[in-house]
Amino acid sequence: xxxxxxxxxxxxxxxxxxxxxxxxxxxxxxxxxxxxxxxxxxxxxxxxxxxxxxxxxxxxxxxxxxxxxxxxxxxxxxxxxxxxxxxxxxxxxxxxxxxxxxxxxxxxxxxxxxxxxxxxxxxxxxxxxxxxxxxxxxxxxxxxxxxxxxxxxxxxxxxxxxxxxxxxxxxxxxxxxxxxxxxxxxxxxxxxxxxxxxxxxxxxxxxxxxxxxxxxxxxxxxxxxxxxxxxxxxxxxxxxxxxxxxxxxxxxxxxxxxxxxxxxxxxxxxxxxxxxxxxxxxxxxxxxxxxxxxxxxxxxxxxxxxxxxxxxxxxxxxxxxxx
Numbered sequence: 001x002x003x004x005x006x007x008x009x010x011x012x013x014x015x016x017x018x019x020x021x022x023x024x025x026x027x028x029x030x031x032x033x034x035x036x037x038x039x040x041x042x043x044x045x046x047x048x049x050x051x052x053x054x055x056x057x058x059x060x061x062x063x064x065x066x067x068x069x070x071x072x073x074x075x076x077x078x079x080x081x082x083x084x085x086x087x088x089x090x091x092x093x094x095x096x097x098x099x100x101x102x103x104x105x106x107x108x109x110x111x112x113x114x115x116x117x118x119x120x121x122x123x124x125x126x127x128x129x130x131x132x133x134x135x136x137x138x139x140x141x142x143x144x145x146x147x148x149x150x151x152x153x154x155x156x157x158x159x160x161x162x163x164x165x166x167x168x169x170x171x172x173x174x175x176x177x178x179x180x181x182x183x184x185x186x187x188x189x190x191x192x193x194x195x196x197x198x199x200x201x202x203x204x205x206x207x208x209x210x211x212x213x214x215x216x217x218x219x220x221x222x223x224x225x226x227x228x229x230x231x232x233x234x235x236x237x238x239x240x241x242x243x244x245x246x247x248x249x250x251x252x253x254x255x256x257x258x259x260x261x262x263x264x265x266x267x268x269x270x271x272x273x274x275x276x277x278x279x280x281x282x283x284x285x286x287x288x289x290x291x292x293x294x295x296x297x298x299x300x301x302x303x304x305x306x307x308x309x310x311x312x313x314x315x316x317x318x319x320x321x322x323x
Contacts, residue, residue, distance in 0.1 A: 003031055005048040005058075006030050007058055011032065015297045018298075026309075038055075049065060050304075062088075064087040067092065070094045070095075070096070107202055111256075113256070115137040116137075119254060140164035147171050149182070154179045156204065168181065191214070192222060201230070202230045207234035220252070226253045232258045234259055241270075248275050264281070
């Protein structure tokens, strides 16, 4: 019997039964391990051709007979940057693009907090003050620019549209999008043309060489005064020193970062004290929403059927591009 090594922390018994059913139909037997069973998982992996996990260390311990690594996370940049993790250079890599719902809700949350001046009102309340006349803005009749139009970008745009956004501009590498939720879609090469009219910039980019510091000092300067920046992609996409300067100088109205560089953020990093900045410790995705876990397992089972039938994987990653 062909075997699958599964080393994850979020699986319920229902998830395991779902995987057993899909695996049995495909001619596989799944072996389940928790994160504290690394040695047991590593030993089992030596005779498995499929690994479903989120562990570079476990992948590195896999033999050349491993044919498919399904990463339960969306971000696969560590695996694309280090080909040495794969004993088999032809091993397929897939990810789990199931985080759009939870990350989109996080984006809406922090946008509303910034538009309604919550960082400033929090300071008022902490000082036991009673100032309540700060001008606020709304998602309704506002303009948004989405940088990155994958699963996350689509779900963000869908929710902004439902809340009455006046205009949603999307930017992607190809300059196209599969979903028709954007008012216009442009290539990322048009970013400098778009930034001067961007009131709210939402970033959901993968971590690649091309996206590193894509929002740098020069491009931050192109944003209009009072713009907001939200980053839920990779911390490497933002030049943090320049963002801090713009926030502290009042050029930007605020920002929200769920990702930063490095992580965890050092306790003495100046990001902690930047003005009107909402920081969250990489929680917008995570495996804490039940729907995300359910969809993660569903996607693996769908691709397991594809793998067994010799069909292309739905979530296959091009390791040379990084996504």
